[in-house]
Amino acid sequence: MTGDSNLWSALPVPALELDGKGCVARLNGAGESFLNTSERSLIGQGLKAKFALSIDIDDALLRVQTTQGPLYVDGAKLTLAGGETREVNLQIAPLVTVNGDQGHVLILLQPRNGAEHLGWVQGSQVAARQAIGMAEMLAHEIKNPLAGITGAAQLLSMSLSPEDQEMTDLIVAESRRVVALLEQVEQFGDLRPPACAPVNIHDILDRARATAQIGFAPGMVISEAYDPSLPEVWVDGDQIQQVFLNLLKNAAQAFAGQGKIEIRTFYEAGLRLHLPDGGQASLPLQVEVIDNGPGLPADIADHVFDPFVSGRENGTGLGLALVSKILTDHGALISVDSRPGRTVFRISLPVAPVPNRKGN
Secondary structure (H helix, E strand, O other), X not given: OHHHHHHHHHOOOOEEEEOOOOEEEEEOHHHHHHHOOOHHHHOOOEHHHOOXXXXXXXXXXXXXXXXXXXXXXXXXXXXXXXXXXXXXXXXXXXXXXXXXXXXXXXXXXXXXOOOOOOOOOXXXXXXXXXXXXXXXXXXXXXXXXXXXXXXXXXXXHOOOOXXXXXXXXXXXXXXXXXXXXXXXXXXXXXXXXXXXXXXOHHHHHHHHHHHHHXXXXXXXXXXXXXXXXXXXXXXXXXXXXXXXXXXXXXXXXXXXXXXXXXXXXXXXXXXXXXXXXXOEEEOOEEEEEEEOOOOOOOOOHHHOOOOOOXXXXXXXXXXXXXXXXXXXXXXXXXXXXXXXXXXXXXXXXXXXXOOOOOOO
């Protein structure tokens, strides 16, 4: 018990232990500092008694206790008792206590800051725009000479032998690869709000699935379990299709060309996002992208939505970061639950507003 207490006190990140009823059993020292409260004041109380979270914490706890697997939530808003708002990544996992108590859950709070996440946290937007603008400008300037290099290599190859053409083909292929990477960087520079409109989410998913199967995932078995009664979502269709293309590509790249992906949709009325102005936004429409791959590498599992973090040798680390950026712009949420043999990315989206029919 002493060793457990020493380890708990030494944890460098804010951590809470909840009992089987969802009440606080322990809070470590880092948690007291981050939450600006004492362990004694929280013992025996539910999180909602002291804090407000932008996710449905009861649903998250139930999922962890039911599946007995960890859950990661990227970019949740945490509002303290005094009204101060912070953005955190949540890691929620089942916990077996030294006494054998069942149903306990460990919550780790990883504070996010503007430097780590390109300034998408409120209050860092000016610095973020400057950094993103610089990256966009550099991407544009690099693409111009690359176009000339590609064109020159193609012209040169016309007068070369087939053996020598291998070198010019390599120049063209690598130039196109760098251009594709720069185009991803440029997407981060688009700070315009999404052009939202009522959209059938299944149309978007079907297009993304078709593109995947004729492109980067020809050997994958992609199935769907759609709820046909779902209402339309309020999104930018092109941007959200990019989200699901990136998620499908991420799943496909976890395999050596073969594997299974399931796309599932359903309605969950209780999920709400707490807004900075104190209001709430409902995010009832859920989409899950599930694969049976090896799972996220343990060393990057809690950073998968950070830019330039990748579990692949030649990965850019921009695919999931762009997913997070687009969904943040939409006021939507993404979470991931991963273990060997089953990885689930869950997207929570807003429903399209009902048209005002007055005067008809």
